[in-house]
Amino acid sequence: MPGPTTIEWTEATWNPVTGCSKVSPGCAHCYAETFAERWRGIPGHAYEQGFDLRLWPSRLEHPLKWKKSRVIFVNSMSDLFHEDIPDEYVAQVFDVMVRADHHVYQVLTKRHERLAELAPDLPWPDHIWMGVTIENRRFVHRAEYLRRVPANTRFISAEPLLGPLEGLDLTDMHWVIAGGESGAQFRPVREEWIRGIRDLSVAHDVPFFFKQWGGFRAKSGGRLLEGREWNQMPSHKLEPVLAPTGPKVPKKRQKDIPDDSDEKWQYTEHTRAKHEILRRYLGAWLAILGRGKKGSGFQHARLMLLDGFAGRGRYVNGEGGSPQIMFDRAVEAVDAGLAHSIWIGCAELNKNNFDGHLRPVCDALKHHAVTVTPTHESFEAAGTKLAEWADRQAVRAPVFVMVDPYGVAGVPMTLLRRLLAIDRVEVLLTFMVRDTGRFIDEDNYEKPLTDLFGGDVWRECAGDEYRDRRDECLLLKLQEVVRPDVATWATPFRVFEDERRTVLYYLVHLTNNDLGMREMKKAMVQQSGDMTFWPVTVRPPDQLALEVGEERPYPSLQHRLAKMYAGRRLTFLELLNEDYPDGVWLESEYRWAVDGMEKEKPARVGISRHRLTKGGRPATRGIQHPDTLRFPES
Numbered sequence: 001m002p003g004p005t006t007i008e009w010t011e012a013t014w015n016p017v018t019g020c021s022k023v024s025p026g027c028a029h030c031y032a033e034t035f036a037e038r039w040r041g042i043p044g045h046a047y048e049q050g051f052d053l054r055l056w057p058s059r060l061e062h063p064l065k066w067k068k069s070r071v072i073f074v075n076s077m078s079d080l081f082h083e084d085i086p087d088e089y090v091a092q093v094f095d096v097m098v099r100a101d102h103h104v105y106q107v108l109t110k111r112h113e114r115l116a117e118l119a120p121d122l123p124w125p126d127h128i129w130m131g132v133t134i135e136n137r138r139f140v141h142r143a144e145y146l147r148r149v150p151a152n153t154r155f156i157s158a159e160p161l162l163g164p165l166e167g168l169d170l171t172d173m174h175w176v177i178a179g180g181e182s183g184a185q186f187r188p189v190r191e192e193w194i195r196g197i198r199d200l201s202v203a204h205d206v207p208f209f210f211k212q213w214g215g216f217r218a219k220s221g222g223r224l225l226e227g228r229e230w231n232q233m234p235s236h237k238l239e240p241v242l243a244p245t246g247p248k249v250p251k252k253r254q255k256d257i258p259d260d261s262d263e264k265w266q267y268t269e270h271t272r273a274k275h276e277i278l279r280r281y282l283g284a285w286l287a288i289l290g291r292g293k294k295g296s297g298f299q300h301a302r303l304m305l306l307d308g309f310a311g312r313g314r315y316v317n318g319e320g321g322s323p324q325i326m327f328d329r330a331v332e333a334v335d336a337g338l339a340h341s342i343w344i345g346c347a348e349l350n351k352n353n354f355d356g357h358l359r360p361v362c363d364a365l366k367h368h369a370v371t372v373t374p375t376h377e378s379f380e381a382a383g384t385k386l387a388e389w390a391d392r393q394a395v396r397a398p399v400f401v402m403v404d405p406y407g408v409a410g411v412p413m414t415l416l417r418r419l420l421a422i423d424r425v426e427v428l429l430t431f432m433v434r435d436t437g438r439f440i441d442e443d444n445y446e447k448p449l450t451d452l453f454g455g456d457v458w459r460e461c462a463g464d465e466y467r468d469r470r471d472e473c474l475l476l477k478l479q480e481v482v483r484p485d486v487a488t489w490a491t492p493f494r495v496f497e498d499e500r501r502t503v504l505y506y507l508v509h510l511t512n513n514d515l516g517m518r519e520m521k522k523a524m525v526q527q528s529g530d531m532t533f534w535p536v537t538v539r540p541p542d543q544l545a546l547e548v549g550e551e552r553p554y555p556s557l558q559h560r561l562a563k564m565y566a567g568r569r570l571t572f573l574e575l576l577n578e579d580y581p582d583g584v585w586l587e588s589e590y591r592w593a594v595d596g597m598e599k600e601k602p603a604r605v606g607i608s609r610h611r612l613t614k615g616g617r618p619a620t621r622g623i624q625h626p627d628t629l630r631f632p633e634s
């Protein structure tokens, strides 16, 4: 079943090119640009180069690997007919589309001239649809160019619609999409413009799709036009292509593949994302949380890391697993003088994984102050021993626990509760929701789920009404169980199944430490970007997530604060703790937003500084955690 998608008229995106430049007014508030620019300069990030044009030959073959048929929007983060993309590369993209013909591709461009120039040399099988964007009457001629393209499905995207499309000729067009602009600087769409296009489509018998009115948020104004939704698709063309061809080969279910099969030890994109988070977070944890209170000079002599589902320690092509990441970070921390010694426990239940892989890998991890102890046992056994050990200590070491099962078995809530009750223990849990959602009715899921939820609240998610939203339901139930008595914070981040939109799992960070919560969020937000990984509360990038790419002082964050905190008085730290887990902004962005609101006339927030000079001026620069904020009534 296709995963939930946020662009209503497509199912998946494929970006063999990212980055673009502006050609017409529709580009002015380009969501893709604002999104990509946020990560400019972050080494290793997919958008390290911001929105500069970049070819991704490594992604060319992706659609061939996606076995299930999908409707794929090509280059949601670029324009395939951009002048800097070589002709040969465009041909390569088309070649993949021709070969992976079990999908339908939607290619959309604003470069009508280059499209018309290259089209005669490109293949146009039925499953490649070609469209042009027309945002106002100055660009209706793009349809003329599109008509020259011998595609079987030609479509017009009137989005963001900035004016009436007088003069638009729909002859030989097969589909029309329309929608208003969204985001902080949205240019409002008028109903008569949308109605005009709808009427024209109806008159020409062309399917019409009304995406949204737009507004501050994409969904602000809903999708109703004269009381109804318009969801027409050129479906007569979709069905034959998406119908299964040939004998159906039953797909092997992940849960049926043994844990020690090489198939499970391929290094996937989402494993890479998970490891990157682990790496970043451990860096912060070891340097800040493991170190003791900031400024106190106190240093814990010993730190402990427990990898509860350590796995093999190495993937089939030699990539290091979680024990290696923990070891590398620990060595860095010790060498930098952040801790005297660090102990890493690695529990693995599968005997073949343990004997054949994990033990030899761990034996090679040697450092005078970092001890790696692999054990052939369950997380439950290793976690219980750790809790018992902690009970006996007068001064406890800070502990970070990674809980990373393939499914949901072996993670009892009783143990998580016990571990989190210990001072300075944090847990990062991989919560596998995709398979859980699919197999929730099967008997062998009953006990693991009841153990994990510490009861049977998960059963509510098995109901038919949650069929399409089982992942969200399960996450919500888990949060309900955990907060607040197991952990104050249960911050979830969703990890997509590669470039598709199915949620594979949530990484849930459980902590009682608000600094820990903020550090983890920072690690996660900085890692997201390549559409595989995204904070739960934020729409994925191609849903015009303007909030994430805004300039200082972040008007959407300011708007949110002014609205949600109207009439409230609280410290900056309280604000962070309350608001932070729910959005994509980082602490520095809150500072800019609040600072800007204070400077406005009239000010949208009053700030009382906790430390003042004798002359009554703020003693410190910028906003400090204990400063009190007063938001006026709205």
Ligand SMILES: C[S@@+](CC[C@H](N)C(=O)[O-])C[C@H]1O[C@@H](n2cnc3c(N)ncnc32)[C@H](O)[C@@H]1O
Residues within 6 Å of the ligand: 259, 260, 308, 309, 310, 311, 312, 313, 320, 321, 322, 323, 347, 348, 349, 350, 353, 377, 378, 379, 380, 404, 405, 406, 409, 410
């Ligand atoms: C997703 S893999 C771990 C991957 C590893 N954390 C990494 O990032 O490289 C899960 C591993 O847990 C093992 N396992 C399964 N049940 C377990 C249990 N109850 N306790 C400990 N390990 C278990 C499996 O054999 C498998 O190797």
